Amino acid sequence: MKLALGVEYLGTNFHGWQLQKSGIRTVQQVVEQALSSVADHPVRVFCSGRTDAGVHALEQVIHFETTAKREDKAWVLGGNVNLPFDVNFKWAKQVNDDFHARFDAHARQYHYKIHNTPVRSAVKHAYTLWESRTLDIKLMNQAAECLIGEHDFSSFRGSLCQAKSPIKTVEFIRLTQSGNGILLDIKANAFLHHMVRNIVGTLIKVGKGEQDSAWVKTVLDAKDRKQAGVTAEPQGLYFVKAFYDNF
Incomplete structure (x- = not known):
């Protein structure tokens, strides 16, 4: 039997999603331990998108496979009992035997949160990027328009990226502001390693007035990572959801 689960987590105290050598705390590690306790056998999970x-x-x-027969809510409630405070199962459902959380996803959505205020916040530091200089989100939105559609995103590709192709299709990218909080919302068929964080770092240069909005198109066309802005810090990035057909 194959099951899919929705997982929410704070990445602050994790060394990313992917299982690593013994002693290094990762999300996959604690999730597999929790599910193995409920299933009464070792469980290996596969995710829709690995996070740093x-x-x-x-x-x-x-998704994971199991021989254990449990109600959906038993996987959620039983799993949560065995999870630390910074990870939580939201739902569980049985899926077809050929379902794959990663390969069946036809799109993914991310948020990036910026705390835009002259004085940093001790509370929000772990969940947002602090930027002290006032950002012009109107200019940032104008600059981001060129990223919509199918493009070669090599200029926003991390050096350790293992994707076969840098060509991705962005469905939308938009920035909104509420008080001193700025939210970047982006959806694409797939993402390169560090792609969102590199886009954010590039747009911030426009927002601060260091570059004009047309510069982002120049960066995109260059297909050269050295031409883009710095990689924005990880704590502002949120994997929102993956999209599937008939799921």
């Missing part, structure tokens, strides 16, 4: 150290998730989708 410090990155959060509102609804990561995972």
Whole structure:
């Protein structure tokens, strides 16, 4: 039997999603331990999109196979009893045997949160990027328009990226502001390693007035990571959800 679960987590105290050598705390590690306790046998999970150290998730989708027969709510409630405070199962459901959390996802959505105020916040530091200089989100939105559609995103690709192709399709990218909080919302068919964080770092240069809005198109066309802005810090990034057909 194959099951899918929705997982929410704060990435602050994790070394990313992916299982690593013994002694290194990862989200996959604690999730597999919790599910193995409920299933009464070792469980290996697969996720819709791996996240780096410090990155959060509102609804990561995972799947796993099991011989144990439990009600859906038993996987959620039983799993949560065995999880630390910074990870939580939101839902569980049985899926077809050929379902794959990663390969069946046709799109993914991320948020990036910026705390835009002259004085940093001790409370929000772990969940947002602090930027002391006032950002012009109107200019940032104008600059981001060129990223919508199918493009070669090599200029926003991390050096450790293992994707076969840098060509991705962005469905939308938009920035909104509420008080001193700025939210970047982006959805694409897939993302390169560090792609969102590199886009954020690039747009911030526009927002601070260091570059004009047309510069982002120049960066995109260059297909050269050295031409873009710095990689924004991980704590502002949230994996929002993955999208599937008939799910």
